[in-house]
Amino acid sequence: MKQYLFNKQLSRGQHLLLAFFGIILLISIWSALSFSGLVKPLFLPTPLTVFNSTIRLFLDFNLLGDILISLYRIFLGFLLSVIISIPLGIYLGVNKKAEAFFDPLISFARYIPTSAFVPLLILWLGIGDLQKVILLLIGVAPYLTLLIFDIVSNTQKEYIEAAYTLGAKPKDIITKIVIPQSLPGIWDSMRIVMGVGWTIVLLAEIVAATSGLGYLIITSQRFLQTANVIAAIFIIGLIGLFTDLLFKFTAKKFFPWQEKI
Amino acid sequence: MLEIQNLSKTYGNGKQAKVIDDLSFEVGDKQFIAIVGPSGCGKTTLLKIIAGLQAPTTGDIILDNNSVTGPGQDRGMIFQAFTLFPWLTVKDNIGFGLKLQGVGQEEKEKIVAYYLQATNLVDFANFYPKDLSGGMQQRVAIARTLANNPKILLMDEPFGSLDSQTRSSMQEFLTKLWETEQKTILFVTHDVKEAIFLADKVILLDSSPTKIKKEYTIDFARPRVHDLKFSEKFFNLERTIIKDLESSSIELCK
Numbered sequence: 001m002k003q004y005l006f007n008k009q010l011s012r013g014q015h016l017l018l019a020f021f022g023i024i025l026l027i028s029i030w031s032a033l034s035f036s037g038l039v040k041p042l043f044l045p046t047p048l049t050v051f052n053s054t055i056r057l058f059l060d061f062n063l064l065g066d067i068l069i070s071l072y073r074i075f076l077g078f079l080l081s082v083i084i085s086i087p088l089g090i091y092l093g094v095n096k097k098a099e100a101f102f103d104p105l106i107s108f109a110r111y112i113p114t115s116a117f118v119p120l121l122i123l124w125l126g127i128g129d130l131q132k133v134i135l136l137l138i139g140v141a142p143y144l145t146l147l148i149f150d151i152v153s154n155t156q157k158e159y160i161e162a163a164y165t166l167g168a169k170p171k172d173i174i175t176k177i178v179i180p181q182s183l184p185g186i187w188d189s190m191r192i193v194m195g196v197g198w199t200i201v202l203l204a205e206i207v208a209a210t211s212g213l214g215y216l217i218i219t220s221q222r223f224l225q226t227a228n229v230i231a232a233i234f235i236i237g238l239i240g241l242f243t244d245l246l247f248k249f250t251a252k253k254f255f256p257w258q259e260k261i
Numbered sequence: 262m263l264e265i266q267n268l269s270k271t272y273g274n275g276k277q278a279k280v281i282d283d284l285s286f287e288v289g290d291k292q293f294i295a296i297v298g299p300s301g302c303g304k305t306t307l308l309k310i311i312a313g314l315q316a317p318t319t320g321d322i323i324l325d326n327n328s329v330t331g332p333g334q335d336r337g338m339i340f341q342a343f344t345l346f347p348w349l350t351v352k353d354n355i356g357f358g359l360k361l362q363g364v365g366q367e368e369k370e371k372i373v374a375y376y377l378q379a380t381n382l383v384d385f386a387n388f389y390p391k392d393l394s395g396g397m398q399q400r401v402a403i404a405r406t407l408a409n410n411p412k413i414l415l416m417d418e419p420f421g422s423l424d425s426q427t428r429s430s431m432q433e434f435l436t437k438l439w440e441t442e443q444k445t446i447l448f449v450t451h452d453v454k455e456a457i458f459l460a461d462k463v464i465l466l467d468s469s470p471t472k473i474k475k476e477y478t479i480d481f482a483r484p485r486v487h488d489l490k491f492s493e494k495f496f497n498l499e500r501t502i503i504k505d506l507e508s509s510s511i512e513l514c515k
Contacts, residue, residue, distance in 0.1 A: 162344035162402075165312050166358035166409055167334030176361075180348045257348045257389040 045227040050234070053227035063216070067235060070212040073129055074201050077136025078194065085141050086186060089148025093182075094174055099149070106142045114139035114200050118207050127208040132201055139200040144193045151185035152178055184255040191247035198240060263288040263311070263413055263445065268320035270306055280306050281471045284320070286464065288413065288447055293439055295448045295456035297506060298466030298474075304449040307471065308415045311447070312338045324412060334358055337406035341418040343398045345390040351401050352377070352386040358409035376404035379438060396427040400434065407438075413445040420455070429487065432458055436485050453502045457481075458490060465505055475505055 010018070027047060033039045034046040041049065057063035092099045117138050125131040155178045163177050205214020213232050220228035251258075265288075270281040280303040288294050298304055309315040311322050313332035322329035324336065345354050355376055359369045377383045380400040390398055399419055406414060420428045432455055439446060439459075450456050456463045460479055467474040477498065481489060489495055 158340060158342045158344045159346060161309075161312075161314050161332075162338070162340060162346075163357075164314060164332035165334070165336065165338040165415075166405065167361045172361060176357075177346070180346070183348075255348070257391065259347075259391045 042224060042226060045230065049227045050230045053225070054231040054234070057216075057228060057231060063235075066211060066213050066216050066232075067239070069129075070201060070205065070214070071239070073132040073204075073212065074136065074194075074197050076129070077133040077201065078140065078190075078197050080133065080137050081140040081144055081193070081197075082190060084137075085144035085148055089145045089186075090152050090174070090179065090182070092145070092149040093152025093155075094178060099153075106145055109138070109142040110146060115203055118204060122208055127210070132204040132209070132212075135204050136197055136200045140193050140197050143196060144189055147189035147192070148182070148186050151182045151189065155181050184251060184258050187247065187251050187254065191244060191251075194243055194247070195240060198236060202236065262290055262325060263447070264321075264323040265307075265311070266321045266323065268307070268310065268322070269318050270303065270310065270315070271318045281310075281317075284472055286473060288445055290445055291443050292462065293446045293448065293460045295450060295460035295463045296466060297450060297453055297456045297463060297502065298471065299468045299506065300451055303468070303471040304451075304466065305417050308338065308417045308447070308449055311413075312336050312415055314338075334362065334409045335412045336415060337409055337411035337413070338415040339399070339402050339406055339417065339419040341421040343390070343395065343402070343422070345393075345398050345401055345405070347390050350387050350389055351382055351393070354390070354401055355405045355408050357405060362409075372408050376408050379407075379441075380404045380434075394427070395423050396431055399423065399431060403435070403438070407442060407444070411444075413447060416446060416448045418450055419448075421450070428455070433487055435459060436483070440484055453499055453506065454490060457495060457498055457502070458485060463502065465502060477502060 030044070031047055034041070034044050045053075054063070088102070092102055114135060117135055121131045121135055121138075125134060159177050159181060160173055163173055168176065201212070202214040202217075205212040206218045209215040213236060217229050217232045220226070220232070265284060265286050268281055268284045269279070272278045272280060284307070296304055296307070306315065310317050311329065313322075313329050313336065329336070345351075346357065349357065352373055356369050356373045359372060364372070373386075374383075377386055380403065382397065382400060382404065385393065385397065390401070393401065402419070420431045423431060436459055448456070448459060453463075457479055463477045463479060464473055465475045465477070466472070479498070481495070
């Protein structure tokens with residue numbers, strides 16, 4: 001029966017050890033390819049070069065400033081998306097008429113690649129922060145709304161019925177059953193769309209910007225500074241990893257009642 | 262008093278399925294009535310209609326001269342599925358209905374404390390449902406409903422998902438609780454033994470569509486204890502009811 005236990009819990013130590021080996025493997029393959037000269041440094045610099053470039057970018061080229069400006073754009077666009085999507089998603093989940101009205105609009109918006117909006121938004125808003133924030137909003141809000149809608153409409157019927165027999169009114173069902181039950185799922189959806197947010201802001205910065213990590217990537221590429229490009233990619237990865245952990249950690253704190261998955 | 266008057270329930274529009282047909286009976290105050298019947302005979306539907314969670318096709322439900330038109334806290338319901346709100350602690354689950362009614366904090370805490378005591382859950386007041394066993398969860402569910410002080414308790418196979426040992430201890434727990442609380446209870450089960458052990462009266466339903474087949478008065482003295490289940494009188498009664506039940510199950514198969 002052992003082979004069927006594919007979702008068996010790992011101990012914390014086992015988990016960390018495996019995660020560590022994954023990272024070591026990646027660095028080993030990279031080192032083998034670059035140090036051996038199998039791949040030219042122009043295409044793949046060694047880990048050491050990338051490390052040195054990262055330090056130099058921090059010290060001499062204000063990398064922190066680029067990181068902060070990208071983070072600022074993401075934060076603003078993400079916040080705006082959350083402010084719109086959470087109430088809208090919940091509303092759609094509990095109101096069949098609203099669902100019928102908004103569903104085609106949102107599905108339509110969701111299937112248009114966000115990148116298609118870049119030229120239009122440059123035309124309308126220029127290449128400043130606002131253009132990036134709005135692009136992120138266009139890319140993230142419909143997606144997040146649909147995720148939240150789905151979570152809310154899957155509220156367990158048993159809880160709703162039990163609440164009614166305990167004297168709840170329809171508005172209590174929304175505030176005291178639907179929302180509390182949906183919160184962990186909403187939190188997790190926010191974690192998922194955070195990754196989408198990064199993609200969108202980076203895309204916007206690569207296409208047209210005067211600052212930010214995407215801008216750093218595209219200018220470094222123009223000057224064939226491949227190590228800088230890889231450094232920027234790594235930093236994005238690390239920030240992503242950190243936000244993901246933050247979301248997971250806070251979920252445990254906010255929703256101690258959840259069953260462990 | 263709860264009166265069920267000429268109740269019928271039909272599902273579907275085109276091809277109709279009549280689940281309940283012209284069902285009438287009464288549940289007197291402080292009576293413990295058990296309903297048994299073959300599975301799929303609309304017992305849950307009946308309770309949900311009384312609770313106001315579903316509308317009858319025809320007929321009326323009248324509780325103390327008031328017609329039932331929707332769900333309300335005067336009819337508490339215990340479900341077979343575990344329905345504790347997982348995001349609330351045991352204490353807050355029990356206080357859920359009181360909070361809805363706007364009962365003051367002090368009064369609420371007093372009532373919650375009383376039911377924690379009555380259900381032997383004092384030590385678990387701050388636990389979340391995920392950390393409780395099935396039997397404990399159902400005890401909390403019963404406490405949560407009783408804290409609301411309903412006129413009648415509707416129980417839909419509340420011990421159906423429990424193992425047989427827990428089930429039997431829950432039955433004893435419920436009789437004790439009922440003897441002190443003196444609530445009107447309408448208890449649906451497919452377990453004849455459980456029905457006889459708990460109830461003052463057992464109503465046997467016939468299936469498809471549901472109507473009353475027979476009624477049995479159960480006059481065992483209270484307080485009732487587990488040993489009662491091994492007495493000859495109990496066994497004979499059980500055999501009679503099971504025979505009647507099986508004859509309707511066989512008819513269903515035809």
